Amino acid sequence: MVYTGSYKALFIDVGSRKYWVKEYPLDLVWGPIDLGIEVHYREFRTYRKPVYSPDNALVIGRGIFAGTKLYGVHRLVACFRSPLTHGFHVATAGGAAYQFRINADALVIIGYSEKPLI
Incomplete structure (x- = not known):
């Protein structure tokens, strides 16, 4: 993947069954840990919500x-x-980022589903 000045994340909301792509500037997000902090603490503020809240995100990604x-x-x-x-x-x-090919740098799963979707 060629970097053009942004870190790309694919968001999937399993509750509404919608998805979208969001790009973050590299001065804000350099990798999945930065993205996890950004999503949890700045966007969704999960520290203020119950741990099983639909806003509690799972961020999976690779570094640049x-x-x-x-x-x-x-x-x-x-x-x-x-x-x-x-x-x-x-x-x-270890080594799993070799096979992480989703045309984005990270996958963010949010929401809550009553039944398994996979």
């Missing part, structure tokens, strides 16, 4: 250097608010 020859930048990162501790958590999977 994934796919290059740099060592250690190919990790897939998930950011979420934990139902156990109610805190913001980050988890990574």
Whole structure:
């Protein structure tokens, strides 16, 4: 993916079954952890809501250097608010960003569905 000065995120709302793409400037968001902080703390303010709120987002993404020859930048990162501790958590999977090809840098899943959609 060629970077043109923005970090692209695909938002999926499973409650309304809608999706949209939002671009963030690179001076604000450099990767999935920055995006997770932006979504949780600035856009949805999930710290003010119950942990099972439909606004509690799951952010899955890769950094802007994934796919290059740099060592250690190919990790897939998930950011979420934990139902156990109610805190913001980050988890990574080594090398998984190689296969993360959705024509966006991150996937943000929000909303609540009464039944499984997959």
